[in-house]
Amino acid sequence: MTNTLDEAALAVVVKQVLLAESRLRMDPADLRDDEPLNGGLLRVTSMGFLGMLIKLEDVLGIELPDDIFVGRTFTTVDDVVQAVRGRVA
């Protein structure tokens, strides 16, 4: 599944999970790439990462490494998209 997942589709999947974690009902296309993970709109902290990673693995049909977030700082939507993209490329 991931082999055929293009960049835009991957971003949509990540945004859907981030929106669900923030209990927001909005179109993922309307979520900006530079939207802060923990700001006026999204409310995502590392406390929610376990559930989100499991969800991403399920939706993408992949296994993400446990250290995916090690050594990275996550402040925006795009930070998460890039981290996941680096693992599914």
Add this chain to the structure above:
Amino acid sequence: MDEILELSRSCVTAAPPPGAAEYLNFCTSLREHLHAAWESIVDANAEDLRAIREKGAPETLVDRIRMSDEQLAWLGRLTADVADALGRLAPDPVHEAGPLRVRRATRPLGVVLMIYEARPAVSVEGALLPVVMGNAVLLKGGTEIAATNRALAPVIRAALRDSGLPEHMVHLLDNCGRSELRTLLTRGDAIDVLLPRGGPSLIDFCRTASRIPVIASGGGVNHLYAHHSADPGEVAAIALDSKLSEPTACNTLETILCDERALPSVADAIVKTAGEPCTLKVPEQFGVTGNDLVTVLPLADVDLGREFLDRTLALRPVSGVEEAVALIREHGSGHTEAVVAADPSVVQTFCREVDAATLVVNGSLRLHDGPTMGLGPEIAISTGRLQVRGPVGLTALTTTSWVVEAGGTLRASLDEELR
């Protein structure tokens, strides 16, 4: 992992039945061991704090995983409250059915897997409440509190041993990554109940990916409906207490649904009476202005159905109780919903039409917790519909066996009697 699961099951079998003195001993022993080892627990916690800071976590998150004397005092009170609740447990009910004496015997649920992404004090809660009802517990905490949990594990084990309970009744799962967690969630043969405490993704995953029954401590997208018959000052007091006493709690208030005609006076009362900094999101057309403590921002469509997880309150106009109920049905999470009204018929309609774990009438949403409601200590607030809804207290962590004392009665003789 297989070994841990087998060990946990054998502990459920070996443990004394609920109500045994060993569980009271455990409350005392755990408190004493926590006090004795507190310095080393705080040192280990400092490692976690350092690591999470290095990852750039905000201070609110750092505070959330901090173990301080405040937590120790709270855990001390919890062990005392649990001991008190154990002493108040009602004896197994007995009734007679013809020649039969039927007793409902309390049994532990079995092996409980608790998954949490929260404060390390939850590790102690998870080790205490299920265990005193005879359950074995697997605790899967977040990596953010790994060092603290490693320090807590021997403390809990020692307390179990000293109180005469099997020392492996509690396992703090170290090195349990997501793949191991996935495997655990398929082990319905070895795990009896899941108790997830975390974000929506985690709870949703447990509900959909596992066939093991879930007692879910879901988030609270909670509302307060303010009818125009209510005093605006009372609405403001209830709303502010419901939010500011603990802005990130699951029973905190997110949105006030206010009768349109009363909205200006309610907004005014909130701005005037707020004693702490907060944000009020309200439609711009009402022209509400803030002050030094209250920041007023425009309400956006996406704000409905949100958990703000900070000191933000939304204030939305509604045409009446019917629209408020409709919005709660659409956006609420079935956790805590409240109404403030002087008109009893409005209260009646609200309580009949709104379905949530707890409905509060003319009071703070923060009243929704086990101890406050006189239900004893709780490990979570459940938004599920089976086994338990609302505060998950000690008895919710048990099931029953029916003991039929028949005195030689045969079914055939009963059937004969009925003929």
